[in-house]
Amino acid sequence: MSELQSALLLKKQLAELNKNPVEGFSAGLIDDSDIYRWEVLLIGPPDTLYEGGFFKAHIYFPKEYPLRPPKMKFITEIWHPNIEKNGDVCISILHEPGDDKWGYEKACERWLPIHTVETIMISVISMLADPNDQSPANVDAAKEWRENFPEFKRKVARCVRRSQEEML
Template sequence: MSNVSNSAVRALNLEYKSLQDEPVEGFRVKLCNDDNLFEWEVAIFGPPDTLYQGGYFKAHMKFPPDYPYSPPSIRFLTKVWHPNNGDLCISILHPPVDDPQSGERIEERWNPTQNVRTILLSVISLLNEPNTYSPANVDASVMYRKWRDSQGKDNEYPNIIRKQALAGKLDAEKEGIVVPLTLEDYCIKPKSKPTNQEMALELTDFYDEDYDLDTDDDNQESGESDYGNGDDSGNGET
C-alpha cells in the first residue's frame, strides 16, 4: 500500500492490541494477513434475544492509508439478509463532508476521534435497527419494513435471518468456535484489577527477590558467631 502514513500504522497497532487485550463483546478481530495491518477479518456473533441470536458472520474491514483521518470500509463476507448488507451504511463510516442529499448532519459522520471499537458497536446496533433510508439491499429493506409494520405477523424476513444464523452457527462449529447464546456468555467479563493489598504483596515479592531483607538478622547471627570465636580465643586458658 503506497502513501501509508506513520500515524496510520501507529493508530492501527494500538487499536489492534487494545482489541486483543480487551475485546468488544460480540466481536473477534484478526488480521487477514500478518504482514498487512490495513485489512482485518471481523467475526460477528449475533446478539442474544434478537433475530441474529446464535449467528456467526464474517466481515472484511479495510483501512485507508491516512487512517484515522479517513474512515475504513466494512463488507460482509458471509450472507446476511439485511438492508445495509454489502458496504455497511453507517453514518460514522461516511467521509466528513457536507452532503445535504444524504440527510446526515456532518457531525454524525466520521471524525478522527472514532475508532474500530466504536465502529463495531455501531454495527451491532445496525443489526437490530437497520438504516432503511439509503439501503444497500433494497429488497431486504422492503421486506424488513413489511415485517416491522406488521408487528411481527409477517414472518418472511425473520425466517430468512434465522436460517442464516443457524448456517453461521454450523460454520462456527466447523472452525471450533463456540457461539455465545446467552447474554451472560455474550458479554465479556472485564479483567479484574488487583486490589491494593495484592499490589502491596506483589511489591513485597519484588523486593524480596531483588534484595535480602533479612540482611541485618543474618549479620547479627554472623556477628554473634564471630564474637563467640573471639571470646573463646581471648578468654581461653593457656
C-alpha cells in the same frame, strides 16, 4: 497523518482489543503482514433476529486513517436493510466526513477521526439490532422488513443457521 502514523495507530487499536476484548466481536488481521486489512467475527447480538450467528467481515483501512473511514464488508451472508447484497456495510459513521450531499445525514453522524474499530463495531452491532429502513443499502431487505416481516425473519434465520454451520 503519515502512513507510518496510521499503521502505528492501527497496531495500537489491535493490541488494545486483544488485551481488553469487547463483548460481541473479536478482531485480528487477515494477513499478519498487512495492518490495513482486518477480519472481525461479529456475534449476533442477544435478543435480536441475528442472535446466535457468527458473521465474518473484513475491514479495509485507507492509508489516510483516521482522517478517512475504513470500508467494511461482510464475508458471511447476511440479510439486512443496511448491508448490500455483496456484503458492503452502509452505516453513517463509515461515510466520508463532512456534509451529506443528499441531506440524509448530519456531518456529526458521519466519519470522525475519533472513531476506532471498537466504535465502528458497536455501531454495526447496534445497526443489526435496529435497522434503518429509511436509508437502505439493500432495498429488498428493507421492503421485506416493512411489508413482509415473517419472510424477513425467515431469511435472517437461514443466514444465522448457515453462519453457525460455517463455524463447525
